[in-house]
Each structure stands twice: as C-alpha cells, then as structure tokens.
Amino acid sequence: MSPEQTRPRRRGRPSSPVLSREGITTAAIRIVSTRGYRDLTMASLARELGVSTSALYNHVSSKRDVMLLLQDRLNEQIDTTGFQSLPWDQALRRWAISYRDCYIRHTELIPIMAVLPVADAPQTLVMYERVTAALEDAGIPGPDAVDVIVGVEALVFGAAYDASAPADIFDPGRRADLAPRFGRAAAARDEDARAAADRAFLFTLDSLIDGLRRRVATE
Amino acid sequence: MSPEQTRPRRRGRPSSPVLSREGITTAAIRIVSTRGYRDLTMASLARELGVSTSALYNHVSSKRDVMLLLQDRLNEQIDTTGFQSLPWDQALRRWAISYRDCYIRHTELIPIMAVLPVADAPQTLVMYERVTAALEDAGIPGPDAVDVIVGVEALVFGAAYDASAPADIFDPGRRADLAPRFGRAAAARDEDARAAADRAFLFTLDSLIDGLRRRVATE
C-alpha cells in the first residue's frame, strides 16, 4: 500500500520514468493476446500505458522496434530443453513443435523474424547457440548444423501460416471443376482443418528428420 | 495509327471501359518489378493507369483483391512440367525449386498466399490439381498427397523468406559472446549469404524428399 514501493526511486531525480522497454513489451503482449495484432498500434499501445503516443518514441525508435522486442520475448519461451537430455533428432523434433506452436499465434511476426539479423535479438541468439551446440556435440559439423536450423525454421514458419489458415482453405468451392482429384483428396483429409494441418506438419517434420538422420550418418 | 484499333469497341456503347482486372494486374506487376512492393499503393496503381484512385474500386473490391490477382498470375509461371515426365520425387524437387524462386521476389505475398482459400485462385487450383494427380498416379493416396503438398509449400515459403534476408542475418555482431559456437559455425558457412541460403534449402529439400520416399515405399 506504499506507493514508493511500486517503482524504485533513484536519488536526485525528481521522479522515475513512467515508461520502459520492458513495460512497453509487456503492454504490447497484453494487447496482442487479448485483441490481436490488428489492434496493436502505437496509439493503442500508448493508451494501454496511459501516456501520449509520442512518449513511446523516447524508448523505442519505431513500431518495428516494438515488434522486435515482442519477438525476442516470445522466443524465450520456445522449448529447447530437449537438447540437454534427448538424442539430437528427438530434441530437434520437440524444438520444432514448440517453435511452431508459438508462431501459430503470432504469424504477423514471421515476416520480421525470418529476415531479422540475430544481432538485434539476444534471446534468439541464445536459442540458436543451444541448438548449434547440441548438434555439434552429436557429431554434425557446425556449418551443416546451421543449415539444419535454417531448414527446420523454414518449415516451422510455413507450417505456422498453414495452421492459422481458415478452415475452408482447401475447399475448391464453385471452381471444383478445375481440380476434381485435388478436391476429392482434400475432402478426404481430416474433418477438422487444424487437425489436418497438425498431421501434415508432423508427417513432414518426421520425414525431414528421417532424411537428415540418414545424411548425417552416411557422410 | 488508327485509334479505333487500339481498343475493341462494342456497339451501342459510348466507349469501352478504360480499366479491367487484367490491366490492373499487369500494372501492379509492373510497379512491383520496377519499384517494389513498398511503392504499390492504390494511388500509385491508379497513376500508372492514368485514372483516379477511386476508379479502381469499380473493378477490384480492395487492395487485398489486387494482391490476390497478382498472386494468381504469378502462380501461373511456377514450373509443373516435371510432373508430366519425371518420377514423382524428381518432379516434386523441380516444382519446389521453381516455387521458391518465384516467391523470393514476392515475399510480401506469402502471408496472403499461405492462408488463401484456393477457391479464390483458379491458377493455384490448377497447379494443385497437377501435383495431386501425379502423386496419386505414383501410388500415393490422395490425402497423403495433399499432406505432401502442404509440407513442401511450408518449406518453400519459409525458405523464400530466408533467401530474401539481409546478408548479415547470422552475424551475431557485438553480442557474439552470447553465441560463440553458433557464431563460428555461421561464419564458416558460405561467403555469399544467398549461396548459403540456396545450399541450406536444397539440403533440406533433398532430405525431406528422401524421407518422403521412404515413407511412401514402406507404407
């Protein structure tokens, strides 16, 4: 109940700043999880924090900067624990599944994440270090390990989009005449679109890991 | 030199319309290839066509509609010829490479393409039909064939982003202390970032197709 405790005060300063990069990130996550990316604007972010929009620019350089903070915070929660206890192929599988789970709810970050220089994202860098170390320890040469990371990431991002697609994405509709066999094949898949997307992802991921295992073993 | 020939005239009409969906699509492609997606606005599109911005809305319902037309026109040029002459695995490889080549120059369309109901894109539907038919003829059950398409597409989209990334994407910069092994492994890769991206993609694609071939054979 003592207001002094809610925010640490520094000597000689009239008051602590209202805003911080951490606070902005937290507010951004709150908006995104409750209202979605469409409602994440610099104005809504400022309103959530009780300041004017221009105040944000004392702490972040742009909206892209906000998205970057958001993304690095998110990457912290991707599961890399498998690399400490499991064989590399099983660890890779667990990592990929967790990675995709995260980005299914944040597809708007994919165009940023996919081309982001890692130097700007410390948590992402930490994640890459863990994966690289585990793959190298398993006998995979470093450059190949990076290729594996790049390849699995590509699949993960694309599959995250697919899982976030509308349920009728493969329904040919009134143009069914253009694709009779595809139409039948798609209709014969899973009843639930999300379940179908999950199955296709796991099928592809397991096939890829199979292929990687063979290449690593025979080289 | 006869102005009547430049545009077919219909009887009883005062004049033919200036705009058409095809013409808008062509103009959009022209802008995108010369100046990039950043310069593709409804205003720039109208200027390119010599009309007012609001005139466009007599032919397209939104900018998203324009992006859709663009994307369907693009998918026409993806190489599916392999499916008529090569074994399914080699054909799939050629298709994936051509698919990625196309979207490397059009990453802005990926978020639309990846979640687009196929009913809105006839050329895309035709492409899917060709792939499905070839895979089914090779003995792969229809639903599995769709899973293969979905999986390869996911890899293609993610890899297209990767190839369009800046050259320094894997340079840890001043945070190299956070990821020493990853930093070394990344530096030991190809000198040219694009060449490295190509190599990683082919490595992953070939591993995936290896894995798919085994699964299809053993099931």
Added chain:
DNA sequence: ACCTGAACACCGTTCAAGT
C-alpha cells in the same frame, strides 16, 4: 456502367514546448 474529386478515418512519426 464507369469515372472524378472531395472527404473520411485512420496510420506511424516528428517536433516545439513544457517540467
């Protein structure tokens, strides 16, 4: 039916002015 010009409701970003 199709086009124009003006207006609308937003965006992200900047900057002088305050404390």
Added chain:
DNA sequence: ACCTGAACACCGTTCAAGT
C-alpha cells in the same frame, strides 16, 4: 531526461456528382 499536444505525410476506402 522524459512527457504532451499539435501537426505532417501518408494510407485504403467511400460517396455524391457527373457522363
């Protein structure tokens, strides 16, 4: 150093008015 309020340069989209 950090915040406010006003302004700026855009967006995509709508709509009454013209032919």
